[in-house]
Amino acid sequence: MWGWSLPSRSSPSWALLLLLAAFGLLNLSETLKRSTIPLALDGAVTYKELRREKRAGVDDAHLVWVDGRMREVDPALFDRLRVGDRVSKRAWERTLQTPRGPVPLNPSRDFWGMAATMPLLAAAGGWLLLRRGRAA
Numbered sequence: 001m002w003g004w005s006l007p008s009r010s011s012p013s014w015a016l017l018l019l020l021a022a023f024g025l026l027n028l029s030e031t032l033k034r035s036t037i038p039l040a041l042d043g044a045v046t047y048k049e050l051r052r053e054k055r056a057g058v059d060d061a062h063l064v065w066v067d068g069r070m071r072e073v074d075p076a077l078f079d080r081l082r083v084g085d086r087v088s089k090r091a092w093e094r095t096l097q098t099p100r101g102p103v104p105l106n107p108s109r110d111f112w113g114m115a116a117t118m119p120l121l122a123a124a125g126g127w128l129l130l131r132r133g134r135a136a
Contacts, residue, residue, distance in 0.1 A: 016125070016129055017122075017125065017126050017129050020121070020122050020125045020126070021122050024118035024119070024121065024122050025118075027114055027118060028111070028114055028115060028118055031107075031108070031110055031111045031114050032107055032111055033071075033072075034062075034072050034073050034074045034077075034108065034110075034111075035073075035074055035077070035105050035106065035107050035108060035111065036071070036073060036077065036089070036096060036105055037092060037093075037094055037105050037106075037107065038091055038092060039071070039089075039091060040089065040090055040091040041066055041087050041088060041089050041096065042087075042088045042089075043066045043067030043069075043086070043087065043088075044066065044067060044084065044085065044086050044087075045064055045065065045066055045081050045082065045083050045084065045085045045087060046065045046066070046067060046068060046083065047064075047065040047083060048062075048063065048064050048065070048078065048081065048082075048083055049063045050062055050063070050078070051063060060075070062074065062075050062077075062078035064077075064078060064081055066087060074108045074110075075108075076108070077096070077103065077105070080098070080100075080103050081098065085098050085099055085100075086098075086099060089105075093105075094106070
């Protein structure tokens with residue numbers, strides 16, 4: 001009944017499983033970047049833009065340009081920054097220095113939701129691929 005057999009290494013199932021895991025990690029990485037925690041920043045905020053998406057207030061894009069380079073940031077950070085602010089931090093620091101004082105940086109609820117969802121989706125995809133390999 002529970003006789004699992006792993007697909008061979010040359011099986012497309014392994015490639016699909018690895019691709020699924022890679023997409024999950026990429027998604028988490030991009031979501032964490034919006035907190036700016038993994039990024040080094042040192043420059044002036046030159047422009048800010050809020051791009052409304054289909055579900056306004058839910059999945060809007062909060063864009064900030066620091067010395068001409070665009071970054072998508074979390075809404076809480078977007079609200080704390082002003083055009084002209086000089087900001088700085090080293091990569092992986094959890095505090096952004098601004099003219100109005102330090103801004104604590106934390107992963108967003110979106111990141112934590114992805115951190116819970118991505119492993120579940122990868123596990124479900126792996127289970128389906130292994131089950132498919134067993135049926136073949």
